[in-house]
Amino acid sequence: MSDLSRRSVIAGGLAAAAAGAAAGSARAASTSSPAAVAGENGWVTSTMARMTLEEKVGQLFIQNVYGKDATTPDDRNLPLYGVASPAEVVQKYHLGGIIYFAWTDSVQNPDQIVGLSNGLQKAALTQRSKVAIPLQIATDQEQGVVTRIGPPATQFPGSMALGAGRSAADARTAAAITGRELLAMGVNTNFAPDCDVNVNPLNPVIGTRSFSSRPDLAAQLAAAQVAGYQRDGGVASSGKHFPGHGDTATDSHVAFPVITHTREQWESIDAPPFKAAINEQIDMIMTAHLSFPALDDSGNPATLSKPIMTGVLRGELGYEGVIVTDSLAMQGVRDLYGDAEVAVRALLAGVDQLLMTPAMDDAYAAVVQAVRSGRIDPSELDAKVRRVLRLKYRRGIVARPYADPAAVAAVVGTPAHLAAADSVTDRTTTLVKNDAKALPIAPNGKKVLVTGYGVSTTATLAAALTAKGATVQTIQTGTSPTDAQVAAAVAATADKDVVVVTTMKAWDPSVTDPRGGQQKLVKQLLATGRTVVVVAVRDPYDIAYFTSAPTYVATYSYxxxxxxxxxxxxxxxxxxxxxxxxxxxxxGDPATVLYPFGHGLTY
Structure with a gap:
């Protein structure tokens, strides 16, 4: 991150940092009635008293399982867990939670999801035990680029799009609808919102998952989404990735990032959204697998850092909720220690729950042994389990572990929800450049070429323009167009009135476009002399690589x-x-701003 950019971000975030420091000492205790508090304490205390050591340790793990229903064996579970069905995995380890992904076949459609959720809850609640503890069933439904459950569930364009819209009310609405629909499918925990402040345009892992490069805006919208998920939607939410993943050009999924912010920069840039989330009584905060020397110079990732997890998050920020790791299968946390040792060290650092360990037998046994040997104090184990149980009780998971299959259609993807999503999204599209006054176009009778990134993206855009009366030809060229694809698109412009070209991270040749084909496509289309509208459908930074484009729209989402x-x-x-x-x-010059924060045109 450049010094110039840091100075502007610091200036923009000072007010939020000051407010966050005052409020982040935390919102006063719960507003629950004395009877509710007594009920929670009674259930937690009586449950803890009857749990075995193994059951307590199991509550600290949230794992992915393969299979579309709870009881059908799936051989992909065998090398991970030694048992085949998802229900058997839950019961073998007395798991605290399950996380859903498309690649595990967990999220095929709403009816399947609610069936899987209820089946997993049944497995948790009917196993041989003196206690009945329901599961956290989680996913990452940030919306935008990180969306696990697609249509018919209601879709929103994601965090940076909401940042462009500048509306806390819209951010809360998006979270509320997402939360209600998740809960209707039996998903009671959402690993969102992203609280990172994306001050590095070259960030390969956060980008549009962040609300903004300005801490005050990111803090405002993060707090709004916590309220939407938890108060309105009824699901637990998790701010991520503490202590902040916004200023890195390294992806912690595959490497080990180092954040070089000073302590003062962390206070003014990274901390405000987390403070705002804590002030909204967020249920969970997720760790980051990165080094932050200004907060801990040991070289350990933050996930394994007691100075960061216990010293800063618990001690300085006063956070009392559940701390959960990011996936322990990510390389950023696996470079220094083995998987079993990582699990133990994370708990010693102050983490409460371990997400997606790739070595469940070893990690589970290592934690049990660490408690028996005294390496993990039994009282510390109990404190972690108590936080997990309190979350489950407060969030209503204990009282209502099952979702109603008959009610899914009345909640998920309803006309009212879809209309709200359209309305919110209309307020996020940003017109960055319109030098030739090409927009708006009158489509009726126009011949239009839609080309560029994305099979579904170009098809959706073409269908929308066709519905308005245009005659549309579509040539999809992907993330890395070949010379032949570029030539075909250019040739197709010969009889067209308008060309609309979609780009997706055209700035990032190392990841999406090693041939530089997207940039070449745009430049050669511009050279035809046709009216060309460039639509960046992910990061808004693409315009820097073809500045001669006269018309440029940013959607922040495909x-x-x-x-x-x-x-x-x-x-x-x-x-x-x-x-x-x-x-x-x-x-190539991050210190020089081409288009500033706050820039946007209208008609």
């Missing part, structure tokens, strides 16, 4: 809801009102 909103802006059905939630720097 979700159909965002692409359809962009089409409404292109044809003038909706006037753009959003503004950039980040600076767009000059290509």
């Amino acid at each position: 979700s159909p809801v965002a692409i359809e909103a962009a089409a409404r802006v292109i044809v003038g059905d909706v006037a753009p009102t959003a503004s950039l939630p980040v600076d767009i720097p000059v290509a």
Whole structure:
């Protein structure tokens, strides 16, 4: 991150940092009635008294399992857990939670999801035990680029799009609808919102998952989403990735990032969204697998750092909820220690729950042994389990562990929810450049070429323009167009009135476009002399790599809801009102701003 960028971010975040410091000493205790508090304490205390050591340790693990229902054996579980069905995995380890992904076949459609959720809860509640403890059933439904459950569940364009819209009310609405729909499918925990402040345009892992490069805006919208998920939606939420993953050019999934912020920069840049989330009584905070020497110079990842997890998060910020690791299968936490030792060290650092350990037998046994040997104090184990149980009680998981299959259709993807998503998304599309006044276009009778990134993206855009009366040809060229694909797209412009080209991380040749094909595509389309509208459907930074483009729209998302909103802006059905939630720097010169935070045009 450049010094210039740091100075501007620090200036923008001082007010939020000051407010967060005052409020972050935490919101006063629970507003629950004395009877509710007594009920919670009674259930937690009586449950703890009857739990075995193994059952307590099991509550500290949230794992992924393979299979679309709870009881059908799936051989992919065998090398991980030694048993085949998801229900057997839950019962073998007395698991605290399960996390859903598309690649585990957990999230195929709402009816399947609710069936799996209820089956897993049944396994947790009917195993041989003196206690009946329901599961946290979790997923990462951040929306935007990190969306695990697709349509018919209601889709939103994600955090940075909400940052462009600048509306805390819209951010809360998006979270509320997402939370209600998750809960209807039996998913009671959402690992969202992302509280990272994306001050590094070259960040490969956060980017549009962040609300903004400005701490005050990120803090405002993070707090709004916590309220939406927890108060309105009824699901637990988790702010991530503490102490902040916004200023790195390294992906912690595959390497070990180092954040070079000073302590003062952390206070003003990274901390405010987490303080705001804590002030909203967020249920969980997720750790980051990165080194932050200003907070702990040991070289350990934050996940394994007692100075960060216990000293800063618990001690300085006063956080009393559940601390959960990011996936322990990520390389950023596996470089220094073996998987079993990682689990123990995370707990010693102050973490409460361990997410997706790749070595469950070893990690589970290591934690049990660490308690028996005294390496982990039994009272510390009890404190962690108590936090987990309190979350389950307060969030209503104990009282209502099962979802109603008959009610799913009345909640998930309803017309009212879809209309709200369209309305919110219309306020996020940003018109960055319109030098030739090409927008809005009158589509009726126009011949239009839609080309660029994404099979579904280009198809959605083409369908929307066709519905408005345009005659549309579609040529999808992907993330790394070949010379032949570029030539075909250029040739197709010969009889077209308008060309709309979608780009997706065209700034990032190392990841999405090693041939530089997206940049070449745009430049050669511009050279045809046709009216060209560039639509960046993920990061807004692409314009820096083809500055001669006269017309540029940023959607921050390639979700159909965002692409359809962009089409409404292109044809003038909706006037753009959003503004950039980040600076767009000059290509190769991060200290020089090409388009500043707050820039945005309208009609």
